[in-house]
Amino acid sequence: MRDSIVVTERLTKRYGNATAVDAVSMRVEPGEIYGFLGPNGAGKTTTLRMLVGLIRPSAGTASVLGHPPGDPEALRRIGVLIEGPGFYPYLSGRDNLRVLGRYRGLGKDDIEDVLARVGLASRADDKFRTYSLGMKQRLGVGAALLGRPDLLILDEPTNGLDPAGMAEMRELIVALAADGHTVLLSSHMLSEVQDICDRVGVISHGSLLAQSTVAELRGNSTLLIRAEPADVALQAVRRLTGDQSAMLTAEGIRVEGLAESARLARAVIEAGADLHELRTDERSLEDVFFEMTKEEVTR
Numbered sequence: 001m002r003d004s005i006v007v008t009e010r011l012t013k014r015y016g017n018a019t020a021v022d023a024v025s026m027r028v029e030p031g032e033i034y035g036f037l038g039p040n041g042a043g044k045t046t047t048l049r050m051l052v053g054l055i056r057p058s059a060g061t062a063s064v065l066g067h068p069p070g071d072p073e074a075l076r077r078i079g080v081l082i083e084g085p086g087f088y089p090y091l092s093g094r095d096n097l098r099v100l101g102r103y104r105g106l107g108k109d110d111i112e113d114v115l116a117r118v119g120l121a122s123r124a125d126d127k128f129r130t131y132s133l134g135m136k137q138r139l140g141v142g143a144a145l146l147g148r149p150d151l152l153i154l155d156e157p158t159n160g161l162d163p164a165g166m167a168e169m170r171e172l173i174v175a176l177a178a179d180g181h182t183v184l185l186s187s188h189m190l191s192e193v194q195d196i197c198d199r200v201g202v203i204s205h206g207s208l209l210a211q212s213t214v215a216e217l218r219g220n221s222t223l224l225i226r227a228e229p230a231d232v233a234l235q236a237v238r239r240l241t242g243d244q245s246a247m248l249t250a251e252g253i254r255v256e257g258l259a260e261s262a263r264l265a266r267a268v269i270e271a272g273a274d275l276h277e278l279r280t281d282e283r284s285l286e287d288v289f290f291e292m293t294k295e296e297v298t299r
């Protein structure tokens with residue numbers, strides 16, 4: 001297996017008595033889109049800032065592309081968009097990128113390539129101040145792309161965008177990952193990024209509560225059966241699923257997994273019960289996220 005792109009071990013940042021990031025151990029693998037998710041103030045930006053060496057950890061360690069954070073060797077291979085890039089409002093998108101590209105010794109072709117990749121080629125001569133928020137964000141991603149970095153760190157790239165702008169940003173991020181960039185992005189809205197992330201880490205009050213695939217986070221789907229009499233239906237269902245897999249709840253009979261819905265329906269009816277409803281019941285990721293981050297608050 002190739003080495004992880006980002007590895008942190010109990011990474012911690014304290015400001016006085018307050019702990020902004022509390023012993024976070026996370027891992028970003030090559031080629032993936034990793035969503036770093038948590039409500040406002042959870043510690044996402046602070047973590048990302050530590051990874052790029054903008055601030056120093058109070059405790060714990062981090063390695064980025066095999067180097068300590070802030071190491072010039074690593075920084076050369078990272079593209080960063082944290083807290084909005086500083087663009088010149090009266091320069092065009094192209095000229096803004098040229099200014100940044102000059103620091104990196106990049107030529108005209110590199111700039112044109114980036115403009116095309118972020119979908120701004122046709123508006124490249126317009127002044128930055130005339131750009132929509134979505135275009136400004138995409139130019140920010142373009143700036144992060146200069147020099148073809150292996151790792152892109154994008155802090156809240158969809159923040160404040162309208163649905164169309166968000167969709168464009170998601171498409172762009174997927175295209176960048178397909179093109180070989182590993183992407184670490186943060187968001188406070190799970191629904192904004194759940195479709196594009198290979199894995200997510202959920203952070204709240206500085207602690208990493210979970211790190212898994214989106215599917216694992218959501219948990220298994222269940223089948224919900226509403227039938228009367230419920231005990232007759234339950235017995236019929238259990239004959240097929242075994243006692244462990246079917247439970248009577250306030251909503252109805254809950255069956256783990258999605259297997260055999262047609263057979264279950266038939267069994268309920270044949271047992272003499274009236275079948276009122278049979279549906280799959282997936283917990284929405286937003287619910288999972290909310291429960292997780294809420295528990296942390298009330299703990």
Ligand code: ATP
Pocket residue numbers: 015018019020038039040041042043044045046047188
């Ligand atoms: P947001 O989505 O609002 O940016 P976040 O998850 O990125 O949230 P951080 O910006 O990392 O959260 O902040 C985490 C906590 O650390 C917050 O309580 C914040 O007030 C605190 N914090 C961040 N920077 C400093 C600082 N320089 N001095 C003191 N406290 C800080």
